[in-house]
Amino acid sequence: MSVEHHEPEVSRLLAPLEAADPLTLERLHNSLAVCAEQSHALDIAYRTIDSPLGTLLLAASQRGVLRVAFSREGHDAVLQHLADHISPRILLAPARLDTAARELDEYFNQRRKAFDVPLDFSLSKGFRLNVLEHLPAIPYGRTESYTKVAEAAGNPRAVRAVGTACATNPLPLLLPCHRVVRSDGTYGGYLGGTEAKRFLLSLEGAA
Amino acid sequence: METKQPFEHVVREHGPVVLRVCRAVLGVDEAEDAWSETFIAALKAYPELPPGANIEAWLVTIAHRKSLDLIRARNRRPSVVEELPARASVLGIPGDGQSDVLDAVGQLPPKQRQVIAYHYLAGLPYKDIALLLGGTADAARRAGADGIRNLRAVLAVVPEAVVKGETP
Missing domain, CATH: 1.10.10.10 (Winged helix-like DNA-binding domain superfamily/Winged helix DNA-binding domain)
Incomplete structure (x- = not known):
């Protein structure tokens, strides 16, 4: 949102408050994700992982993994689709997907032949x-x-x-x-x- | 169907403004609590927000309510001795200046802090601020002007015209 100051001097006066603080915001975001998870307010948690097939998006509801997406699908488009069809309560919150990420990593390293993470089939019928x-x-x-x-x-x-x-x-x-x-x-x-x-x-x- | 962006985008896009607003209204220490409570409340209410609503104004409204809660809780606690405010500098704003400006904002009466945060940092029109704070848009405008004048006095910011005049 652009702020129109009638006096440019006011902008100058308040300019120090505008300073972005990426580290603080990152820390606040992460604790928000944890708090949202604990209070069951987070419908969809997601994270990305690196794989031999490129970056993969993993998204999970509170029931289980809902979506795995290749980068060629457009991760932003995939998240928007989830917002439209499941819920817009979506946050980057890696913890919920730790097990899925570990199992996929083992699979790509030929140390796993089957997956046992809970799945959510809500997107299919x-x-x-x-x-x-x-x-x-x-x-x-x-x-x-x-x-x-x-x-x-x-x-x-x-x-x-x-x-x-x-x-x-x-x-x-x-x-x-x-x-x-x-x-x-x-x-x-x-x-x-x-x-x-x-x-x-x-x-x-x-x- | 009207689409609503994933809440993650809301946090990324508006998180910085909400943090600045909370800092101006509450100071650095309590600002993070207000920020967190604002976004957890917003996350819960997000599906019910009408599509096309002004998300930033909505967030500022929530931040305002959460800040009031924190101020009330603070007033119920036994008071602690606060640090003395930084002395005004005649040299303008040293370093990044953020702490100086925050100290100065912290010395203002609550209403002036709120109007400066909501109008100058978040861009809310005075009529919307009047709805939040009670009173009229004109009263909000006056509180904002008083706040800026007081800030200027505390920070001893010399208007640009005068600075130019002094430069040989």
């Missing part, structure tokens, strides 16, 4: 939700065709819908949609890009 719930059943290092996933999700004819469900998976990596490939053995699309899918399958020794 209907057949897409059936598909997502089936994904953890595909073992580490293995792949399954879109057709087989459609059968497992209860609608063998909905192969295309399986493709859409995987392409819009709000929880990539944690729900391994990268293990779903075309019947002809080619990769098929991936939210993080085909390169990322190739990387993950070779990390798991499946490619």
